[in-house]
Amino acid sequence: MRPLAPQVLCHTRRLAFAVTALTALAGGSGAAAAGAQQQGFPHERHQGLFPLCAGCHEGIPGSDSASFYPTAATCARCHDGEQQVRVSWSAPERRAHNLRFDHRVHAGRLERGGDPPVECTGCHTPEGGARMSVSEDIQLGTCFGCHEHQAQEHLVDAYCRTCHTPLARSGMSLSFIEALPMPADHEAQNFVLEGHGSSASADWRRCATCHTADRCAACHVDAARPEIESLEYAPAGMELAMMTAYYPKPATHDEAWFDEHGTQASREACATCHTQDDCTVCHSGSLPVRAAALPRADQVLAPGAGIEARAPASHASLFFLDVHTALAAAEPGTCATCHQESFCVACHDGPSNGGYHPPDFVARHPAAAFGREAECANCHSTEAFCRECHQESGLTGFGRLGPGYHSAGAFWLIRHGQAARQGLESCISCHKQTDCMQCHGVAGAFKVSPHGADFDARSAWERSPRTCVACHLRNPLNGSQP
Amino acid sequence: MTRSRCRWSLDRRGILMPILAIAGVTISPRQAAGQAVRGWVGTTVQAVGLRPLVLDTIPASQVVRDESGALTYEGQPVSCPTASQCTLYGVAARETTVAATQDVSLTAWGWGVQGLSLTTLLRGRARAGGDVAWPRSDDAFDMILGYAQLERGSIRVRAGRQEIRSGLGFPAFDGAWASWSSRRYEVSAYLGRSLARGLREPANEALRPLESFIPDETVHLVGAAARARLSAGSATARYQREIYADRSGLVSERGSLDFVSNVRRARLTGSVDYDFAFGRVGKGRLTVMMPLQDGRWMVEATARRYVPYFQLSTIWGFFEPVSYSEAELRGSWSARPDLALWASGGWRTYGETNATTVFRPLKDEGWRVGAGARWELGDGWSMDGSYRLEWGPGAFLSSVDLGMRYHASDRLGLSAHGTTFQQVEEFRLGDGRAVGGGLSADLVLTDRITVAGGASVLRHRDGGTRSTSPWSQSRAWSSLRIGVGEDPGLSQRRMRR
Secondary structure, three states, X not given: OOOOOOOOOOOEOOOHHHHHXXXXXXXXXXXXXXXXXXXXXXXXXXXXXXXXXXXXXXXXXXXXXXXXXXXXXXXXXXOOOOOOOOOOOOOOOOOOOOEOOXXXXXXXXXXXXXXXXXXHHHHHOOOOOOXXXXXXXXXXXXXHOOOOOOOOOHHHHOOXXXXXXXXXXXXXXXXXXXXXXOOHHHHOOOHHHHHHHHHHHHOHHHHHHHOOHHHHHHHOOOOOOHHHHHOOOOOOOOOOOOOOOOOOOOOOOOHHHHHHHHHHOOHHHHOOOOOHHHHHHHOOOOOOHHHHOOOOHHHOOOOOOOOOOOOOHHHHOOOHHHHHHHHHHHOHHHHHHHOXXXXXXXXXXXXXOOOOOOOOHHHHHHHHHHHOOOOHHHOOOHHHHHHHHHHHOOOOOOOOOOOOOOOOOOOHHHHHHHHHHHOHHHHOOOOOHHHHHHHHOOOOOOOOOOOOOOOOHHHHHHHOHHHHHHHHOOOOOOOOOO | OOOOOHHHHHHHHHHHHHHHHHHHHHHOOOOOOOOEEEEEEEEEEEEEEEOOEEEEEEEHHHOEEOOOOOEEEOOEEOEOOXXXXXXXXXXXXXXXXXXXXXEEEEEEEOOOOOOEEEEEEEEEEEEEEEOOOOOOOOOOEEEEEEXXXXXXXXXXXXXXXXXXXXXXXXXXXXXXXXEEEOOOEEEEEEEEEEEOOOOOOEHHHHHOOOOOOOXXXXXXXXXXXXXXXXXXXXXXXXXXXXXXXXXXOEEEEEEEEEEEEEEOOEEEEEEEEEEOOOOEEEEEEEEEEEEEOOOOEEEEEEEEEEOOOOOOOXXXXXXXXXXXXXXXXXXXXXXXXXXXXXXXXXXXXEOOOOOOOOOOOOOOEEEEEEEEEEEEEEOOEEEEEEEEEEEEOOEEEEEEEEEEEEEOOOOEEEEEEEEEEEEEEOOOOOEEEEEEEEEEEEEEOOOOEEEEEEEEEEEEEEOOOOOOOOOOEEEEEEEEEEEEEXXXXXXXXXXXX
8 A cells, every 4th residue: 555645634623613603694694704793783782773683684584685684775764974973884795604594494483473482582692681782602502492402412423414504505615614623433543444434324414514525536436336426516616625535554455365355356345445547556467357347547536545566475585486386387367467478478488688597597507407497498499499599509419420519428429328318308409309310210320229118118109109100110019000 | 590481371360360459449439448458568689799619620630639538639529430530619700699579568458348358469580680590580470479368257268379377387379268267266278279389389380490300280289277276275287188180199198286385384385297198297396485583584495306398299208308306495584674695405316217328327416505695785786696506417507696786766777797607518528617797777768668788798718628618708688668558557567676
């Protein structure tokens, strides 16, 4: 896994936000503007003039936003320069919020004389205050005085949509969003890995209170899952906090899992964090079907966890090159996970700089060729590679009467049998079959049998009669013509 | 050397098909979702300059007999097949040759058919100059791989030119391969026209120009394998046979068992094959690898049996080569995170050859030892040094190698190496020491383009004889590798290197 990026959380613990939001709502405006207007308009000084709140705020009971506030003309009825000094007045702009509060519902209860009756002052005036001592701060307790809060902790186990609209519909500004309080359960150490998914599955609407689907899609490669699609994306123009993808490594992803991950791979299991591109970091051949089911990075918003290819632990051994053949033969599919066939061919049939042999190996290969720790013929055709090169270097077999190459020991010709049986592959890197048949065939000079004491002539004849005939010219068992 | 050209027409079709298919995918104006091509193109150019051996003839009158009774000329033993003339090897004038290899490796998938892919590896060769024929450089084109694969769930099917990497080597064939796999088991079977071992070309066509006796007959290959992957480890059993197309005889019939098992902290790997055609056990290997002290020590013990394998289509197998058995112990020690030391030793003995011996028999045992170290010096420097000694029938080698690498940056690596060795080839003349060294560099130009190159020289100082310095040579090489197609992981893999 690549290093974990620090999580950028848009939550804070500033619970004051709720107070502020309610304040704004109570004043029919955003919090800050509302506060300023409260200070600008001295409600208490006018309390004797206005018997009803709706006299000025006539639009609030009917949720007619155009008449939430009085107009400047309304003020000028008194503040006309004669009765009272002129004043300037403009209604504050309504700020966005995410509360589901509807004045009409409460106003209806007021008109119907509900029990208990809901007066404006019930929410907007501090307890014990004068009738128009409109408070800047509306406490949550004001709501909960009538609405019993079912949740033990407001931010954790409340049924959010009772009071809140989804963030995507709120139109809240970035500063509001960044000031949203973070529920306590979000602070759990494994919340991202283990908590948030089940929580979202249980009630995605809770997530939608503070998050748009953009937050999910910032990390989730597969954002098409139902829990995420249920959330709404932010509308155009809505500014959101910067979201950096965060991909903690699950505890399940240990070495044993690494060996088995292919069998468990699926879009459902992997595409939360991984794009197809993560697979192709290691899977260098044609993409496995399970990996192909994952979306590509250019198809999704999330960057994906991003992984680095790494070699299995076995590759760290200084002797791995020597034992890799057995591993490759026992588990060929394991190699093919990361290595294309051309990777093998680069050494096994490569243009010689594949890296298997040390530099200048060709000049000192005789010991390795005689010792045969590895089977040269796995990569090199004895005839087409060894013999061709030897011939070009001047090492050519000339039949039974050697020209001097094997002259290091006396009587080489009559004592070569042991060497041939011990290193026959080395012999044929220079000699053709006909070189040997000059003596060993029935038509040869000496008719020396090359077969050992346990040679099963009948079995050989049954399996490959044409090879027997090459030296014997006829059936060696009964002398008949083939 | 003359090589058959008739296979060109055959291979041309094989080459063109995957090229056209992949080109169609690549340039198609309407690509299907998930469609992609991935691969690489690599060019390697190599040059070598050396003095080949040549057979020389001298009058017998110039030959003298040395203290051991051998006939020599200026200290070099000679062979005198006639009373008047003797022959010996000398060295010719220096020759230089340049060979180029062009590889194109592509895998393509898509077309809206889930699990369908095409894989091809094409190789072009050319000899750019010089008188020394570089091995196989007269083969202008090879399609080393070229197959279509369909993967559907647990089923995979391939058709085309392919190869099997197995305990029986690398059999290549033109044909079909199919497998079914579950989480723990896999069975596969394949059949097709067999290709020559180590050549990936039709055997009879490829080898007939090189060998006096190669049957002119197509060979069919058929095989099957079963693999089990259990908690105790993995094992693969394989059976394979080659027969002449006209069923006139068997070419080979072999089986193999390969396994790997983790027993606590130890890893056990083993392989053995059996030659049904000749009725004898083939190669075998059993290795136990054990990490100790949290992996700081790695101990590896190997028992090995080696016997060459030959097809029934040649006479070599009927000469009944004997096996050797070897025991080898190797260990490495990570003394510090930046320093690793290793040492190894092995001893082998050959089976009874039942061959005639005159005067004294040849050696029938051999041994090899080695030791080395890897040291990360820091600041991008690292060193690698080793000493190896091998002494067995046919050859003796004592060599020292030292390499140094400097990572100038994430993209540029510089290397230097030096070597000196003494070599004796027992079955022929030749005893000498060589000293050499070289420089190389590799540069990651972009995430997808890497260039590398190097040069080395080797100077042979013979053991006091007049004759030869066949190991003296100069070499140079350069390579260019370009990743093509969609491979998001390519850059990361390259950078890690």
